[in-house]
Amino acid sequence: MRRSPKDTEASARIISRRGLVLGGGMLGFGGILALRMRHLQVDQADQFRLLAEENRINIRLLPPARGQIFDRNGYLIAGNEQNYRVVMVRDEVDDPEKVLRDLSRLISMTEEDLKRVHEELSKRSRLVPVTIKDRLSWEDLSRVAVNAPVLPGITPEVGLSRYYPRGGDFAHIVGYVGPVSDYDLSRIEDKDPLLQIPKFQIGKTGVETKLEHDLRGKAGTKRVEVNARGRVMRELGRDESQKGIGVQLTIDTKLQNFVQARLAGESAAAVVIDVKTGDLMSIGSAPAFDPNKFVRGISVKDYSALTENIYRPLANKAVQGTYPPGSTFKMVVALAGLEDGLIGPEETAWCGGYAEVGNRRFHCWKNGGHGHMNMRNSLKQSCDVYYYDLAQKVGIEKISAMARRLGLGERHDVPMSAVSAGLTPTKAWKRESRGAEWVIGDSLNAAIGQGFVLASPLQLALMTARIATNRAIKPRLVHAIDGNVMPSGAGEPLGLRSSSVRYMTDGMFAVSNEERGTGYSSRIAEKSLRMAGKTGTSQVRNITKAERARGVFRNEDLPWERRDHALFVGFAPYDAPRYAISVVVEHGGGGSKAAAPIARDIMLAALHDGVPPLSSYPKSQRGRIEAALENLELRNLDGDETEGSQA
Numbered sequence: 001m002r003r004s005p006k007d008t009e010a011s012a013r014i015i016s017r018r019g020l021v022l023g024g025g026m027l028g029f030g031g032i033l034a035l036r037m038r039h040l041q042v043d044q045a046d047q048f049r050l051l052a053e054e055n056r057i058n059i060r061l062l063p064p065a066r067g068q069i070f071d072r073n074g075y076l077i078a079g080n081e082q083n084y085r086v087v088m089v090r091d092e093v094d095d096p097e098k099v100l101r102d103l104s105r106l107i108s109m110t111e112e113d114l115k116r117v118h119e120e121l122s123k124r125s126r127l128v129p130v131t132i133k134d135r136l137s138w139e140d141l142s143r144v145a146v147n148a149p150v151l152p153g154i155t156p157e158v159g160l161s162r163y164y165p166r167g168g169d170f171a172h173i174v175g176y177v178g179p180v181s182d183y184d185l186s187r188i189e190d191k192d193p194l195l196q197i198p199k200f201q202i203g204k205t206g207v208e209t210k211l212e213h214d215l216r217g218k219a220g221t222k223r224v225e226v227n228a229r230g231r232v233m234r235e236l237g238r239d240e241s242q243k244g245i246g247v248q249l250t251i252d253t254k255l256q257n258f259v260q261a262r263l264a265g266e267s268a269a270a271v272v273i274d275v276k277t278g279d280l281m282s283i284g285s286a287p288a289f290d291p292n293k294f295v296r297g298i299s300v301k302d303y304s305a306l307t308e309n310i311y312r313p314l315a316n317k318a319v320q321g322t323y324p325p326g327s328t329f330k331m332v333v334a335l336a337g338l339e340d341g342l343i344g345p346e347e348t349a350w351c352g353g354y355a356e357v358g359n360r361r362f363h364c365w366k367n368g369g370h371g372h373m374n375m376r377n378s379l380k381q382s383c384d385v386y387y388y389d390l391a392q393k394v395g396i397e398k399i400s401a402m403a404r405r406l407g408l409g410e411r412h413d414v415p416m417s418a419v420s421a422g423l424t425p426t427k428a429w430k431r432e433s434r435g436a437e438w439v440i441g442d443s444l445n446a447a448i449g450q451g452f453v454l455a456s457p458l459q460l461a462l463m464t465a466r467i468a469t470n471r472a473i474k475p476r477l478v479h480a481i482d483g484n485v486m487p488s489g490a491g492e493p494l495g496l497r498s499s500s501v502r503y504m505t506d507g508m509f510a511v512s513n514e515e516r517g518t519g520y521s522s523r524i525a526e527k528s529l530r531m532a533g534k535t536g537t538s539q540v541r542n543i544t545k546a547e548r549a550r551g552v553f554r555n556e557d558l559p560w561e562r563r564d565h566a567l568f569v570g571f572a573p574y575d576a577p578r579y580a581i582s583v584v585v586e587h588g589g590g591g592s593k594a595a596a597p598i599a600r601d602i603m604l605a606a607l608h609d610g611v612p613p614l615s616s617y618p619k620s621q622r623g624r625i626e627a628a629l630e631n632l633e634l635r636n637l638d639g640d641e642t643e644g645s646q647a
Contacts, residue, residue, distance in 0.1 A: 064217030067244025093153030168288030175206020210415030277487020326536030329449030379507030390449030531571025566594035
């Protein structure tokens with residue numbers, strides 16, 4: 001069938017239009033190719049000319065500056081210092097053995113250093129820089145820089161290393177950093193490429209490890225051009241790293257230093273907490289250690305000295321250590337009885353020196369007994385028999401429930417290592433963990449803070465703060481991160497009857513401020529600052545019947561590790577509580593002799609924001625106290641405040 005002229009004309013128009021579109025597309029594509037060829041051949045001619053001469057471009061990571069840590073007043077407690085070092089990139093050198101030999105003629109390198117470098121080079125990617133030597137002097141770095149043209153793959157660098165200006169004062173709180181180990185890589189799910197850099201430092205303990213993500217920062221990159229011999233020709237560009245976030249703690253540096261100085265010579269711990277906010281003002285653990293040694297690489301000798309010390313300087317006794325709370329636990333038992341209506345404050349129990357249950361005697365610390373005791377006097381004189389009697393009425397379940405209400409038996413959320421939960425035992429707990437049934441003797445032991453009951457100094461300070469305020473205070477260690485203030489630890493009302501709390505605080509006042517009170521010798525003389533407290537002594541050994549018959553050994557006559565622990569808890573001022581404190585002196589003997597004097601000094605330092613004035617002490621003690629305070633090794637903080645703190 002023949003097509004009409006009209007159809008032929010329409011078909012021609014369609015073909016012409018398609019031809020134009022196709023031709024235009026081909027022309028545009030050709031133009032793009034031409035422009036790209038011009039860019040490569042003209043604009044980037046120099047770069048490709050160098051590459052043609054066997055140069056190449058490498059991308060290297062730029063480690064970020066670690067975030068700084070400050071105290072509540074802006075004093076620096078963890079910062080960074082310059083660190084001169086030399087690194088090698090394995091992929092940029094043909095003969096690493098020769099390069100290392102040449103380098104060893106310029107800087108001091110031991111056989112151990114060389115062995116470590118070879119191990120790192122074999123384990124790491126050929127493109128990852130391996131630190132050959134760090135903490136070099138400026139003279140050493142200069143020699144390497146001058147000889148860089150004949151040291152392929154070797155680059156002198158100026159990096160940053162962690163530094164702790166307060167030495168051991170914050171060792172157990174802030175912790176320390178160290179190089180990433182194979183163990184770290186195995187347990188960290190984080191795939192951050194920074195972790196692959198040899199000798200890159202991450203938090204190992206304390207706040208440093210708990211806030212690692214915030215403190216570490218973000219890696220940057222730089223593009224460098226190297227020639228065939230591995231020498232860096234020029235830097236082509238970089239994306240700067242992002243420094244880690246700054247952190248501000250609630251700790252007061254001046255008070256922390258006083259606490260550590262006051263605990264010196266003891267195996268002890270102390271915690272001071274603000275009862276209004278839950279802020280941890282001080283967390284002391286003695287003896288301490290210098291965290292800077294771990295950052296720089298601690299020697300075998302120094303590490304052995306720490307691990308072999310019977311006072312255990314590496315352990316954070318304030319949050320990790322758990323101890324039988326002794327008589328400081330009596331407020332828990334008394335509150336449990338009052339809140340359940342099982343006893344009134346004026347009801348008495350007879351103390352003849354022991355309580356007899358079945359065929360066993362449970363002794364009071366006072367052999368001759370205290371006579372008739374009501375609740376206030378039982379706290380004041382720390383009568384054990386009163387609480388043996390009360391425990392049988394209340395029962396362990398209610399005692400343990402009250403203990404947990406006051407903050408014991410709970411692992412509190414503070415960013416520190418190995419925070420302990422302690423133990424508030426129940427019948428079910430003993431059945432499950434010990435495979436035995438609870439017996440009445442277990443309740444009597446628990447009533448005086450012995451037996452299975454365990455608490456940390458942190459928990460005891462928190463317990464005291466809750467009693468002082470009748471609020472569910474929560475401990476807070478971090479005040480702000482990157483300037484963002486963390487929630488207060490003031491907590492909700494605890495819900496105890498105000499009369500019950502008043503009976504407890506009144507009894508604690510009697511302990512510290514009335515004659516025959518077990519803490520009277522460590523009272524505060526200033527009426528406006530008077531402290532309410534409770535002494536405690538916890539046994540670490542069983543006293544046999546034969547030993548009682550011939551006379552119990554004095555603590556001073558026993559080996560150190562068999563002596564009783566000394567404890568004290570308190571708050572002040574009594575009329576308007578500001579701070580609560582707990583002190584534990586391992587194997588220190590009686591709480592009234594060993595722990596209470598330390599607690600008084602620390603509490604006064606907190607209230608006066610510095611070394612306590614002698615007017616705060618009873619006149620008869622001032623001569624001795626003056627000499628003791630003058631002998632404290634305190635740091636001078638004048639002019640040491642750092643700008644840029646997270647206040």
